[in-house]
Amino acid sequence: xxxxxxxxNLTYIYSQGTPWEHTALDGVSFSIERGxxxxxxxxxxxxxSTLIQQLNGLLKPTSGHVLLDGTDIWADKATTRQARFRVGxxxxxxxxxxxEETVYKDIAFGPKNMHLSPEEIDRRVHEAAGFVGITEEQLxxxxxxxxxxxxxxxxxxxxxAMEPExxxxxEPAAGLDPEGREEILQNIDAYRRAKNxxxxxxxxxxxxVARLTDRLLVLNGSHLAMDGTPREVxxxxxxxxxxxxxxxxxxxxxxxxxxxxxxxxxxxTIRQAVDALLKLKEGK
Numbered sequence: 001x002x003x004x005x006x007x008x009n010l011t012y013i014y015s016q017g018t019p020w021e022h023t024a025l026d027g028v029s030f031s032i033e034r035g036x037x038x039x040x041x042x043x044x045x046x047x048x049s050t051l052i053q054q055l056n057g058l059l060k061p062t063s064g065h066v067l068l069d070g071t072d073i074w075a076d077k078a079t080t081r082q083a084r085f086r087v088g089x090x091x092x093x094x095x096x097x098x099x100e101e102t103v104y105k106d107i108a109f110g111p112k113n114m115h116l117s118p119e120e121i122d123r124r125v126h127e128a129a130g131f132v133g134i135t136e137e138q139l140x141x142x143x144x145x146x147x148x149x150x151x152x153x154x155x156x157x158x159x160x161a162m163e164p165e166x167x168x169x170x171e172p173a174a175g176l177d178p179e180g181r182e183e184i185l186q187n188i189d190a191y192r193r194a195k196n197x198x199x200x201x202x203x204x205x206x207x208x209v210a211r212l213t214d215r216l217l218v219l220n221g222s223h224l225a226m227d228g229t230p231r232e233v234x235x236x237x238x239x240x241x242x243x244x245x246x247x248x249x250x251x252x253x254x255x256x257x258x259x260x261x262x263x264x265x266x267x268x269t270i271r272q273a274v275d276a277l278l279k280l281k282e283g284k
Contacts, residue, residue, distance in 0.1 A: 003067075004068070004069060004166060004198050005067070005087075005166060005198065006030075006066075006067040006070070007029055007030050007064070007067075008067070009063070009064040010051075010054060010064035010065070011026055011028075011062050011063045012047075012050055012054060012061055012062050013062045016062060023222050025047045025222050027064070028064075028222075029064075029224070030227055032200065033198075034196065034198055035192070035197070036199075037192060037201070037212060037214050038199070038200045038214065038215045038217060039201050039202075039203060039213035039230075040052070040201070040216075041203065041206070041209060041217070041218055041219070041245060042218060042243075043220070043245055046220055048170075049202070052168045055087055055166070055200070056083055056084050056166075057080045057083045057087075058084075058089070061074075068083050068086060068166075085110075085114055085162055086164055086165050087165070087166040088110075088160070088164030088168065089170075090155065090156055090159050090167070090169045090170065090172060091170050092170040092171045093174065093175070094155030094158075094159075095143075095154070097155060098143040098155060102139065102143070103134060103141060103142075103143050103146070104125055104139040106143050107128055107139075107154060107158045108122075110158055111124050125157075125161055127161075128160040131157065132156055132160070132184075133183065134153055134154060138150065149183075149184070152180075152184060153184070153187070156187065164197065166197065166199075166200065167191065168200045169188065169199070169202070172185070172188060173203070189212065204246070206251075207249065210230050210248045210268040211268075215227070216228065216229070218233060218243075218245070225239075225243065231266070231268065234266060235266040237251050237266065238255065248268050250267055251267060251268050253273070254267050254273065263280065264276050
């Protein structure tokens, strides 16, 4: 079975042939399996936003290919249009894109554009609302009467209602308080598990990607610098720091312990840190 997403030697150049020409992505290749939760990290300007817009056909590669289930998403217009429904993209601060009279209508907007029956649209709206914690009463009100965190949920529900096979989110928890942040991330993971969907999340929070994702893609200077599990990537903590990236706080602490001569492994979660310290204590 083909990977759900396959990127082959992808290059994208902004303003090609002009004095403002800029290579955002240069020869990037990777594949993502169905059901994976993949994090994308990299400093500002590394190509993260450009990459995710390539994955659902908002931007067309300058060269290279993006395959969805083995088919080039730019094979023809119908394939490109389908790719935009099959790969759902939630931009950063999506609540600013809400515009309908009611929460229900906002969530229903995508499914309506898919020309689904009213019954199917209604089912999807209610199911998506359930995934993100929007109540029946909230479906009836204007999205502009909701809090910032609730608006974010509505915007994410609007993409989930299209039941994408791949859900891509750009900083979905940005600007939220700790409780709201945790709830949004749990909502996303609940959707992934319920639908066996593939989730791709761009995030600056190393703590979030460390504990939630199966794999990490690290972009640096328009290139794919690393591709591995969180354990493999954060084991190269010093390289990440040299790129100007952050690392989980617990990884930073253990890196300092290693520099002091302590025999401790690379860790990236609190649980791993506790286990490592207990083993160290037992060893003594």
